[in-house]
Amino acid sequence: MARYATTDIHGCLLSLRHLLEEKIKLKPQDELYVLGDYVNKGPDSRGVLDYLMQLHQRGYQIVCLRGNHDHDLLRAAQGEITLTWGSVDDYRLTLDSFGVERPEDIPERYLRWINDLPYQFDIPGFMLVHAGYDFRQPPAEMRQQWHTMLNIKEFVFDASRTGGRRVVHGHVPTPTSEVEAQVKAQKGSIGLDTGCVYRHNPELHHLAALDLDANKLYLQPNIEPDYPIGMRY
Template sequence: MDRIIAVSDIHGELDKLTRLLKAADYKPDKDQLVLLGDYIDRGPDSRQVLDLVISLRKQGAWVLKGNHEDLMIQALTTKEEQAWNRWVVRNGGDRTLLSYGLFERDIEARGTGDAFRMPVMYSPELWKHLEFVQSLDHYIETDDFIFVHGGVDPEQELDQTPPYTLMWIRTPFHNGYAGEKKVVFGHTPTSVLHGDPANNHVYYGENNIIGIDGGAVFGGQLNALDVTNGIVYYVR
């Protein structure tokens, strides 16, 4: 492969993703694409993004699970009020469900507590996509890099770390990682890592961490990092 290219936190921004892959001149037969998760929620085209991600994986892309896929799985499989509200009400899952052609009335849950009932959603593609995100890995390790959505636990061996940690960890990883391999991750907007709300560029930590979540769905940018050559592509 000529290049390894990493992208993270697409969040339903289909137009940005397609423009970014074009800007990077991504070629499936020559480049290794690594997608770090958070394909859904908040943006307008989550269903369409997942369709494209599935196609990209068939072409050879490495595809990881993000915390928003975790939220989706928990909401749709546990059918619990807390999980449903955490995804649909607070984290943009409503935008994901609407992208499947459902209407607001179709995604209204009923009742609270013991009386809570999820809506019955007639969308075969939604359930097909649920199976897809359930099948995704949580990290990929090469000779020089670790690719992960949230980060790694500095106190645990990578292969012993709970998947939840790999998708959700923030500060302990940002401040405590001291490994030799570079960790490429998303999840935390780079504006937070830079300490500058206007700086959405890739973040290079002094402790071998590289954050690439440019906050695209919040008005920032979608980044693609060519880790082979140290080149960054982005679209706004």
């Protein structure tokens, strides 16, 4: 049995399937932790949700966390008018994958699934979260700050606030070489978002999975069909 973490799929279904089925060869007895951002930006948001839901139905041990893009999609479906989409193409790609014209028309089963996603999850040795924590706060308080857990971009890891556990998160696209260095050094906090959706960016365009026990990083290049997205920044 192995434990894996991955994150920030952003509609890249083919890349996700190849990572799990061909690279790490996920088995039903393994544990898979997906740290959020299943939707938006990429070509097949609905397909990613369907695939993850089917893995669970087939008996795979999978825990999915909430990401900021998942949270924003849920808010949009509830009529939140202040939602900011990355671009018109992003908006259309996401809604087209669900076969709808408006976020409010996304089928209810997807919205229920997103609504039930936890913000964080603890396993022996690790704290898992989408973006991170504000380590300036006392432990009990930092673990109640839902907005921070979804959105924080920078933080200074403090092992005294984690009970000795390491933090694994996503959210901030990071060059693959930097993530490889974090894993090799066994940092107390590891960011696994290698920007898979940014298919034109040579420093990114990978989906990463970390074997938490073997401390081994797997990198799957983006293999999606063409879709309209530019280089990051």
